[in-house]
Amino acid sequence: MKINKRYLFVVAVIGILMLLAACSSTNDTGEVPDDGSAKIELIVTRDFGIEELFRESISLEKYWTVFDAMDAAVEIATDHGGGFISGINGLESYSDGTKRLDWFYYVNGICADVGPLDYDLVEGDVIWWDYHEWESMDATNSTVIGSYPEPFVHGYRGKPAVITIMSSDENSELAMELKDALLNEGVQSVEISGIDNSMMEDREGPIIVLGQWEELSGYEYLNKLNEAYERNGTYVYYSDQGIDLLSNSSEKVRTLKGGAGSIVSHGDGLGDDCPLWIISGTDMNGLEKAIELLVNDTNKIDSTYSAAVEDSNIIKLPIK
Numbered sequence: 001m002k003i004n005k006r007y008l009f010v011v012a013v014i015g016i017l018m019l020l021a022a023c024s025s026t027n028d029t030g031e032v033p034d035d036g037s038a039k040i041e042l043i044v045t046r047d048f049g050i051e052e053l054f055r056e057s058i059s060l061e062k063y064w065t066v067f068d069a070m071d072a073a074v075e076i077a078t079d080h081g082g083g084f085i086s087g088i089n090g091l092e093s094y095s096d097g098t099k100r101l102d103w104f105y106y107v108n109g110i111c112a113d114v115g116p117l118d119y120d121l122v123e124g125d126v127i128w129w130d131y132h133e134w135e136s137m138d139a140t141n142s143t144v145i146g147s148y149p150e151p152f153v154h155g156y157r158g159k160p161a162v163i164t165i166m167s168s169d170e171n172s173e174l175a176m177e178l179k180d181a182l183l184n185e186g187v188q189s190v191e192i193s194g195i196d197n198s199m200m201e202d203r204e205g206p207i208i209v210l211g212q213w214e215e216l217s218g219y220e221y222l223n224k225l226n227e228a229y230e231r232n233g234t235y236v237y238y239s240d241q242g243i244d245l246l247s248n249s250s251e252k253v254r255t256l257k258g259g260a261g262s263i264v265s266h267g268d269g270l271g272d273d274c275p276l277w278i279i280s281g282t283d284m285n286g287l288e289k290a291i292e293l294l295v296n297d298t299n300k301i302d303s304t305y306s307a308a309v310e311d312s313n314i315i316k317l318p319i320k
Contacts, residue, residue, distance in 0.1 A: 038123040046131040049303035066116035109147035110156040113271025142267035146304040149185040156273040203274035210279040234264035235317035261290030
């Protein structure tokens with residue numbers, strides 16, 4: 001049978017268009033209601049979230065980028081041809097040759113790998129800008145915990161399909177509590193599995209691993225990450241003495257011992273949409289306190305880079 005070449009061409013074009021549509025980012029649809037009901041949250045802080053400068057829920061316009069939202073809500077100064085935000089409400093980037101302070105922004109808890117002109121917003125996104133001192137890109141915080149539960153709800157450039165909670169059988173009840181809390185927050189799907197070293201290293205989606213540090217330290221990936229405390233951006237180091245809490249320059253400032261826990265997150269570079277969250281403790285008491293924060297007291301870690309808990313005290317990290 002002779003096939004019309006024009007017919008084949010039309011079929012091919014339709015196929016290509018369908019493929020492009022399927023591969024398009026969910027952030028690039030521009031589908032925003034005209035009634036102003038679509039909202040995003042914009043937060044501006046300094047010194048790793050210690051001081052809040054601005055917080056507002058604003059109406060999202062069609063095709064808005066992070067830059068558009070900032071330009072509409074606050075006073076900004078730009079650099080590098082206008083695509084880099086160097087100042088917000090009069091607080092500008094600073095360098096004297098030894099000390100550098102700049103603005104860093106996070107979308108749903110993930111440090112962006114593109115400038116604000118190149119990140120398209122969708123309804124529900126939480127944009128957090130923080131002004132702080134930094135030394136090198138090796139120590140940049142690729143993920144933070146202070147936008148919880150957004151890394152698992154809206155994610156980076158689209159909602160994650162599945163969130164995996166890893167725990168031992170001993171901690172299965174804690175894992176189930178956390179799963180229920182995530183589902184109540186609007187997470188699409190949560191699976192619970194055993195702790196898998198290779199899955200943590202080659203993540204295909206966001207992972208939350210929980211356990212006492214005595215147990216977690218037996219996994220090579222987690223142990224190596226802990227030993228890289230000077231550059232992993234968590235501001236926590238589990239030592240033989242307990243949990244060492246660190247400054248922004250990774251200096252040990254304080255050590256927590258029995259009954260202490262921590263919540264930290266890690267990403268493999270900027271824009272990592274598959275973050276690894278580690279919830280741990282010096283013992284079961286400390287682990288339970290850390291889980292309790294995420295289940296019932298999430299407001300206490302709002303705009304926080306990492307956190308430790310001792311007794312009823314929440315310690316925001318890094319320590320200044």
